[in-house]
Amino acid sequence: EPEVTQTPSHQVTQMGQEVILRCVPISNHLYFYWYRQxxxxxxxxxVSFYNNEISEKSEIFDDQFSVERPDGSNFxxxxxxxxxxxxxxxxxxxxxxxxxxxxxxxxxxxxxxxVL
Amino acid sequence: GNSVTQMxxxxxxxxxxxxxxxxxxxxxxxxxxFWYVQYPxxxxxxxxxxxxxxxxxxxxxxxxxxxxxxxxxxLEKGSVQVSDSAVYFCALKKGxxxxxxxxxxxxxxxxxxxx
Numbered sequence: 001e002p003e004v005t006q007t008p009s010h011q012v013t014q015m016g017q018e019v020i021l022r023c024v025p026i027s028n029h030l031y032f033y034w035y036r037q038x039x040x041x042x043x044x045x046x047v048s049f050y051n052n053e054i055s056e057k058s059e060i061f062d063d064q065f066s067v068e069r070p071d072g073s074n075f076x077x078x079x080x081x082x083x084x085x086x087x088x089x090x091x092x093x094x095x096x097x098x099x100x101x102x103x104x105x106x107x108x109x110x111x112x113x114x115v116l
Numbered sequence: 117g118n119s120v121t122q123m124x125x126x127x128x129x130x131x132x133x134x135x136x137x138x139x140x141x142x143x144x145x146x147x148x149x150f151w152y153v154q155y156p157x158x159x160x161x162x163x164x165x166x167x168x169x170x171x172x173x174x175x176x177x178x179x180x181x182x183x184x185x186x187x188x189x190x191l192e193k194g195s196v197q198v199s200d201s202a203v204y205f206c207a208l209k210k211g212x213x214x215x216x217x218x219x220x221x222x223x224x225x226x227x228x229x230x231x
Contacts, residue, residue: 043205043221056218105219107160
């Protein structure tokens with residue numbers, strides 16, 4: 001069964017450093033998403049991506065964040081200068097379509113980011 | 117804006133007990149509603165969904181009914197198993213046209229089932 005994969009599973013970094021979180025969505029999916037979950041809090045939407053551009057982004061997704069689909073299979077989230085409050089579990093998701101209520105978003109296992 | 121409220125966890129039940137996890141939502145328009153489950157060390161998996169009022173989603177013995185009048189989507193199972201131990205997330209997605217629609221999640225409810 002096709003699945004979304006994410007690497008690494010755990011990333012530890014120093015405050016101020018850049019990190020890139022990687023995701024491989026399901027191959028025929030067209031819509032891609034990043035979410036994050038700070039420990040003990042809700043899963044929060046960060047950004048959605050379609051046709052090589054951002055469709056929607058949340059208030060969290062400020063200038064420190066960027067997304068890219070560099071090669072047609074990977075989907076990356078870059079945090080330019082990490083802060084302590086960026087420590088969270090980051091989930092990538094993909095879906096075949098975007099707007100219809102019935103289309104499922106398939107999630108990866110997550111990358112745990114720890115900023116020291 | 118849209119929001120989802122779930123009952124606090126953890127919920128601890130004995131095997132074969134009845135499960136209810138409450139979920140209520142606030143949304144404009146006619147959202148779709150989902151329950152996702154996260155088993156230890158894994159990603160979020162869709163458990164069931166309902167796309168309009170009075171729809172009942174069901175899967176693996178779990179059920180939830182989209183109640184517009186009470187803005188609720190409570191998850192139920194008649195007889196839980198140890199293998200159901202996981203974190204359960206209620207979520208909504210706004211309806212209508214537009215570009216990719218985000219999911220809005222509740223905080224998640226951890227279920228622990230013991231023998």
